[in-house]
Every structure is written in C-alpha cells, then in structure tokens.
Amino acid sequence: MTQTANFHGSDLEKIEQIYGIPKEQIVSFSANVNPLGISPKLKRALSKKIDVISTYPDRDYTNLRTCIGEYVGIDKDYIIVGNGSTELISIFIQIRCPKKALILGPTYSEYEREVSLGGGVSLYYPLKESDDFRLNVSHFIEQLNDSIDLIVICNPNNPTSSSVSQKDMRAILDACKQYDIYVMVDETYVEFADNWQDITAIPLTRYYNNIIILRGVSKFFAAPGLRLGYAICGNEDLIRAINQRKNPWTINSLAEAAGELMFTDFDYIQQTKKLISSERKLIFEHLSKNPHYKVYPPTGNFILLQILDNDITSQDLFEKAIRKGFMIRDCSTFPFLDNKFIRFCIMNPEDNDKLISFLENIN
Template identity: 70%
Template structure:
C-alpha cells in the first residue's frame, strides 16, 4: 500500500484555522472541487416546506428518487442503487467483489486503495504519464491487463489530473477486461462538469456490459457534500441484488430523498453551472499557459492540475502564499507519482479566480 503523506483536505478548514490562524469563514476553498454556485436555488427555496417528511420513514426502495435519477441520467431506474454518498457504495461494492488484486489508474483519489486494503486486497497502480499530459494511452494500458487482476478502478474525469477517457476508449477497456474477467468500477464524480459529457460518461455502456459499475454523487456538482447522497449505475442484476441485500435499510433520510429529487430537476441551475465552469476553465487554462512559471494540463473537470516550472518554487510555497490571502489550493505532493512541483485548484466565481491567479502570478 502506497504511503500517503499528511495533507490538508478541502474539508479541513478547522485544521487550517488552527494551523495558520485564519478564520475558516474567511477561507475560499479552491481545494474541495465543489460547485461555486452553492446549492440549487430550487432546493434552498423549497426544502423547508417538506420538514414534515422526517416524521415518516422513507420508501425502502427509494422508487421515486431512483426514477428521478434515471430521468436525469437517461438510464433505467432498475439499474440504479442509491446510497449514503458514493463512499458507502464504493465500500459495499468492494466488500461484495472482494478483489484480491486491483489495478488503479494513478495518481488518483486514495479512498479506492484504502477500501481495497481494508477488504484484504492489494492495489497496483498504472501511472498516467506526465509526458502524455496525463492522458491515458489505451494501447499501452490494455497491454498491462491480465487474468491476475480482478478489479479495475478508473476515476473519470480523474482527480487530480482532470484528464478524461472517452466512452469509445472505455468500450475498448471493457472489451479487454471482459476477456480476463475483470470488473470495472468507474467513478464519475466530476463528469457533469465536462464540456463534452455525452462523449465521456459510461452510463450508456451499462446496457451492453455486465462488468461495469458507475458511481456518482451530489457532493461536487450539486454542492451538497453534507447531504450524503450518492448513486451507482450497473446493468449487472446479480450485483444490484447483492448490494441491496447487504445495504442497511433506510440508508438515505427522508429530507435527502426530497432534496435529491429537487436538485436533479433544477435544469436552470444545471445549465448555469456548466456555463460558468466552461467559461472559467477556458480563461484560467489560457492565463496559465501564457505564464512561463507554470505548465497547466488540459482540464476536463472543474479543476486543473498545474506543474510549477520555476526552480526555487514548491507546492508548499504556493500553498503558504495563497492561504495567507485566504485562498486554499491543493498541494499535490501527497498524491502518488506527483511531487512538490504540482498543485491543483478548482474553478470558483470569476472574481475569486482572478484573486487566485493574481496571487499565483506574483
């Protein structure tokens, strides 16, 4: 198991407050990768009218919520499992599949490795190459797959590289995995932020492949990490049955169910989010490309990975410089295969993005 260094997570504002003496209310977190618009206005306006929902148990099958999600993602309600955040679903899936040897595309989110380790399995990384701008070389990657691997984990778009795999490429991966009896878990936490989501999401593939499960949540795109509402999509009915059997009843509370239904139907909010992120992503990428001190990698998600080219400048230096101005970025030296020359930050509101760029360009 790769040893991950201590770091400040995007939610560690209390630790930041204590360490740097800055009030958490005064910190703009560019590290949490959360939608800067905040929660859906429809949700904010309407949820209080449904407080009486907590006086009854939610529907044990979450039928209405699953149908609402199905309409949102253009899939079948029977293919959807809801959970207490995507983290619960990752844990349940790993417990059921019980992989002995998993392959993970890295650098990436450490929770996958942790869950595999807790389940008694080992994790092997396929490193995305900096020379390729961290884009996956499909031919080289699929040549590394073999019958000793029983689980493949892909974050798409990937965190922290912001690189993405197209659905056509995913189909090539699934075909090879099918040959070796490898199950594929795809985390699509950030796919809704992408410019060309219809070319990236693997959800349509669940109609044709039974060796794939896709995970999504409401923490990032819908700015509701405290809601703890996630969902999985798979066409494997045996897996759905196993998860439903193992999962605790009423894993999602009544208000979270209503909140989910309100958010998934707020088309105006969804449209505004995509327009904002698209505009800011293009502006920030271009600004960084023009600065000789940095190399930005092409971003697909709502965040960008940047390499520091200036010799006497490290990711810790930049973290300290920005946090003292109340701007929190991610020092990426904690990720496998990255070092003290990489930072990551998400796209916030235009005026906040300008403050961060001004700070970085000093």
C-alpha cells in the same frame, strides 16, 4: 504542525486553528465544489418538506431513483442509491472481494483503502506527465491479465482533470471481459465536462455487465453534507447483491426529498455548466502563457498545475496562498506527483481572477 499534514478541502477548521485565519475568510479552491452553492429550487422547497422526517423513507427509494434515472438517461432499475458514493464503493468491494486491483493514478486514495480493507492489494498504472496525464489505452490494455480482478478509473480523474472517452472505455471493457475483470468508474466530476456525453460510460451499462459507475451530489450539486450517492449498473445479480448487503434507510428522508428536487433544477444545472466551461477556458488560456507553470488540459472543474521554478515547491505555494486567504491543494501526496504540483478548482469569476493574480505575482 505544518502544511505537511496536506489538508483536504473540507479542513477549514484545521486551517483556522493552525494559521489563525477565520474560516469565513478562506476561499476554498481545494474542495472542488460547485461555486454556485446548492440548487435554488432545493433552497426554496426543502423547508416545506420538513415533515418528512417524521416518517421512514421509501425502502426502495423509487421516486428518487426515478428522478436520477431521468437525469442520467437510464432506467431506474439500473440505479442503486447509498449514503454517499463511499458507502457504495465499500459494499461493492465487499461483494467482489478483489485480490488485485489496478488503479489509474495519480488519483483519490479511497479506492486503495477500500481494496486493502477487503484484504486485497492495489497496483497503480501511472498516467504519464509527458502525455499530459492522458491514458494510453492500447498500452494500458496490454497490461491486463488473469491476476487482476478489478480496474478502478476516476473519470474525469482527480487531480489530473484528464478523462477517458466512452469509445476508449468500451475498448477497455472488451479487454476486461477476456480476463473476467470488473471495472469501477467514478464519475464524480463528469457533469462539469464540456463533452460529458463523449465521456460518461452510463450508456455502456446497457451492453456490459462488468461495469459499475459511481456518482454523487457532493461536487456538482454542492451538497456534500447530504451524503447522497448513487451507482449505475446493468448487472442485475450485482444490483441485487448490493441491495441485500446495504442497511435499510441509509439515506434519510430529507436527503431523499432533496434529491428529488435538485435533479430537476434545470436552470441551475445549465448555469453551472456555463460558468465552469467559460471560466475553465479563460483560466487555462491565461495560465498556459505563464512561463513559471505548466498547466494540463482540464476536463473537470479543477486544474492541475506544475511549478517550473526550481526554488518554489507546492508546500511553499500552499503557505503563501493560505496567508492570502486562498486554499489550494498541495498534490505532493498523490502517487506519481512530487512537490511541484498543485491543484485548484474553478470558483466564481471574481475569486478566480484573484487567484490568477496571486499565481502570476508569486515570483
């Protein structure tokens, strides 16, 4: 087996098996998870709440939704919680049953998979490398028509780390209203953005009923094992339909308690934003000066890099990096990206410095 398997950031056991490198010795620059780890407030307090597993969670998760609502600045009645954002994506697709979806790409493959499972087809609108993968909003809107049921936008986008402003999202929503198109926005990485208030579409849910926004705790709160996701939507009929379709108690009692803690750990939230912002700026400025790479302006907690040397591929770079204990993402399997693109997330300063040194001395 070779790297053509294209490992996910969570595939450390496979890496250990194939390359013979203990997973404890691998720094995963591929998982896009907060390098600070889980919230200290959560660490301190969750063990004291262990007895909650002896009771059922609140079927409506009222306290949890209230905490999330205060965190994102929206009423709890706009919030739906689920077993990771993947459950909410799946249920939403089942309810809307889109026949044709238009997905901004390159991006995460789960959207296309869910549309396909629902019997629909997906088309991709390609973000252009020549535009640094930033969306040309006016041209995008010109492609909309009555045959499209759903638009999917990851914002900031994975793996390009580019983003769509709230102003542009409003223009997209206005155009979609003309064709009865629903818009699903994945904001998994928006909390890492410096200008997140200019990017998040959550305020728009007060005015538009054709948008649903997905978030979770896997990346920013470094808690993928909790499987806690949430959606924000201003369409009461859709919220009711999702809640009716969902199985009860898909979020366990510990995940419910954890959510009520982590969303109020304000010191941790600010430390995370400060760390990512500082390191992102340093890495971008440093690598932008390197003639062997093209680095694209990042908004999320990860950076997309194009290899400019003709004799090095993304597979080559992955192989060299993993043998040094660095796991980066070979992006050759993403739509519209070839074997000259890699992605890596922002870790702690010491690890970032080591990766930069490795990238600079690869030739």
